Amino acid sequence: MSFFFYTAVGLLSATFGSLVGLGGGVIIVPALVYLGPWFIGQHISVATAVGTSLAVLIFTAFSSTITFYKQKRVDFRSGWLYFITCGPGAMLGSYTTQFVNAQSFQLIFGLFMLVMASLLVARDYIKPLQVNWSIQRTFTDAQGKRHEYGYGIVPALAIGLIVGFISGLFGIGGGSLFVPAMVILFRYPAHVATATSMFVIFLSSIMGSVTHLSLGEIDGWMVLGLAPSALVGGWLGAKIAGKLSGKALLWVLRITFFAVAVKMIAESV
Template sequence: MSILFYTAVGLLSATFGSLVGLGGGIIIVPALVYLGPYFVGESISVATAVGTSLAVLIFTALSSTLTFVKQKRVDFKSGWLYFLTCGPGAMLGSYVTQFVDASSFQLSFGIFMLLMAILLILRDAMKPINIQWSIKRTYTDGQGQTFQYGYSVLPALCIGLAVGFISGLFGIGGGSLFVPAMVLLFRYPPHVATATSMFVILLSSILGSLTHLGLGEVNLWMVAGLAPTAIVGGWLGALIASRLSSRKLMWVLRITFILVAIKMIWEGLTSP
């Protein structure tokens, strides 16, 4: 029964997570905490679920990133820039996990996610942010549509720090902040935002996992059970994303953020 549980959770979380650039922790963490006692036969603490989820994200992000690289959708220059602060932020967030009041943070983070979802929904009706970023990029998707986007060093470093901290704190990968920030603030096309987000998640999850491992908050047996199908799911999610148009992928992102927001607000209100 536990093998089937790991197979289903690993495949579902990785496929969905890599499709929208979130990483899959939003599925793994609650699955281990709430369903673990029934399918694994033991209670799993939130800290262990977060640490284990972050370790599995390494395999998910590696698989999807390799697929995105073949599709030439990863912006490595901006990805490495985000990682400069995202990596240390992930380690700090991982360390703070043992002290934080998770319920209050989930509530506030859920409200923030809901606001991000609303902004994404209103994005087409909103006037573009009139900021001339110092670094400019262009990208042409599979349908021949060309996008222009850009960023500056200091805002990118600040976003990387915030995303890394939240990634390590909750094991969710950080794409829930990265993707809307890239799309709304820097005007990344959704495909590039998703792919670059997964690349940064790969790097930051390694550092965050090492911190959780040092604190004894990673169950290696669970990682071994989840990793094989997470690798398959990472590849599958990236493949599905490549078949979607930018407009369709944007709607997947919007719906995803609404669902994540509802989940985190509910947990924040109902947790003791």
């Protein structure tokens, strides 16, 4: 039973996480906390679920980043810039997890996802910031349409720090904040935002996992159970993402965030 549980959770979380640029932690953490006692016969603490999820995200993000790289969708230049602060932020967030109790975690997690979902819905009614950022980039999609976007060094570093902290705290990878920020603030095409987000998640997950490991908050056997299917899921999600339109990708994000938010908030009250 545990084998099928790990395989299903790893594959589903990685496929979906890679598809929308989240990393998959929004599925792994709730699955381990709520379904762990049923399928593997043991209660899993929030800290262990978060630490284990972040460790598995290394495999998910690595697999999807390679696939996105072959599709030429990853903006490595901005990715490395985000990582300057995202990496240390992930370590700080990972350290903070031990001080948050389960009920508070669920409520904060749910509210955070609800805000992100609302932000993405509002995106259709809010024009992206028309700022003449200091760094300008272009991207031509598969249909030959040319997209222009840009970013500033200081705002990018600030976003990296915030996203890194949230990533380490919740074990979700941070794409839930990265992708909306890239799309709304910097006008990234959705596919480039998703791909670049997964690259940064790969790097920051390594640093965050080191902190969780030092605190004894990673279950090695669970990582081994989840990692193989997560590798496959990371590749599969990136492949599927390449066939979806930008609008379809954003709708997948919105529905996911709302569903997770309602579940987590309901469980905390």
